[in-house]
Amino acid sequence: MTNRSRGVARRELVLALAALSVAPGLLVSCRRRPDPRALAAALAARLRRDEAVRALGRAVVATHPEESDAGALAARLAAELGWTPDAPGAELDRRLGERVRDDFRLGRLLVVDSWRLAATEARVAALLALAAG
């Protein structure tokens, strides 16, 4: 290994550690799966139209059976949104809003009854529906 490549490797390691230090939520989500009911409750608390969203969530689950595991959905959403139980609600709002826009920009869509939905919003709806039983 040359001095130059050793320097690059060291710099990458430092950057990676720094990135982890500013993303504690990600570390948490890697360590253990979040409680789906806690994430669902946190999401529901941010929404004003949660009944309608749950109804849509039931359609998401019916159309996409692969999205019917509440635990897997919660883990995925928590990781993608950097969510932790103690995360401020406003931060969850911001990340959710950004993620939905990015889904559309990048074509990460779920089709439900021909409606083109952002994958994240569809999964949020599905999680709320599943958490409500």
Add this chain to the structure above:
Amino acid sequence: MRLDITDLEPGTVLDADLCVVGGGPAGLCLGRELVGSPLRVVVLESGGRELESETQQLYSGESTGTILDERPGYLATSRYRLLGGSCNFWQGFCRPQDPIDFEARDWVAHSGWPIARAVLLPYFERAAARCRVPGFDDARDRAALRAVLLGGDADFETSFVHVSPERRFGETYGPQLAAAPNVRLITHANAVRLVVDEAGGRVTAVDATAVGGRRLTVRPRGVVLACGGVENARLLLASGGAGGRGLGNDRDLVGRYFMEHPYLRLGFVVVPYWHWLLRPYDNVGAGGSKQVVRAVLRPSDALQRRERLLNSMFVLEQADARDAPELAAEVMALATEALQLAEGHPDPKEGFDYLGTLDMAIEQVPDPENRVTLTAERDALGMPRPAVRWSIGEQVTASLEATAETFARHLGAELRGRAQLLTARDALWQRARPSNHHMGTTRMATAPDRGVVDTDCRVHGMDNLWIAGSSVFPSSGCSNPTLTLIALALRLADHLRERLA
């Protein structure tokens, strides 16, 4: 002077400088331009002032293809044979062809006009005056709109269709032609044959017949066919010419490249506001006159180039609540939540409260296999009936799907709504209808092996035969063709005024 063919003695022969066949928007606007000129003009119109069953039946023919298989009466019901032509039933939509429509695009076979759009710009303005709509300036109209659905989006742009209050061209221009000393407007005169000289390069006479049998011959110095995208080709093909192939048809191009604008319900959208976008609205024009304007959305030229798409336009209208699809209310709620989250809950009342229908008109790829031909069956005047074949190819379907999916993604990414796209292939074109825009059958091209008319709209190989109307369009674009065909007719009038002087 206005005459009916029955006013004339049987076998009357009229001499004229110019014979215009067809009293629709192209023929009437062209004739109107020549009022007061030194030219002696005869305009032959098949119908009278009102629709008549026997005359209308002359339009019947066969129709086949993707959409037309389900519409056996297409040829008899998609055009109207009376003074003023099909404009009598026109919705009045005026919009010029887009710049990209004139370009030869390497992803659209046979695309490109042999004249630049700039050549037509002054004629678009003159055509706008004929249609009593203001000139076309999307920037001006966007400013007047106050809100646009995808305002800062480089990929989709809001454009405008001006709705013409001038739809009865026969009632407006018929009397003007009738009052002109140099024009004879003759109704119930169906042109059935163009007679050519021995060499076959010059029309010497136009034979016309009334449904009742009265005959008329016009011996003109020049002839303009202005009888529509199907009839222009039909009359050329039925007029024999060298080898019986039809006039101007040495290369078997007459009738080919038929194009239409399929129009279909793509689905629905939920959007945050509709008043300024989804409904035609009144715009105060020059002199305080009210002008009905309709906003549409179209993929930008840049997006079309990048994704190799065909031109198209979306039309959004407020949906009837009774037609609301499944989950519309729930999608409205979900999308509103996403909007509120993204914008930090600025206004709890702001949301996606409006449901709209999402319709699309899309350009057709010019295809020589889509064509007008003649059948063995003859109409009441002895003319071979036409047959039209129009199939929508894979490229159109793929372009429609790609444009619609891109639009749906942009709506979401720009926080402007959600779309439901009913684009399943098995049912896609079953929901489509033709727009009754007949284009391309005598397409314009510089060289005779590429098209039927030259850049002056003169039939290749013919000294004194010109064509007016959308049959000369080499590419269809997505705009209603009426404004552009009037612009071309006005340009042709300028040309003929000099050429026949």
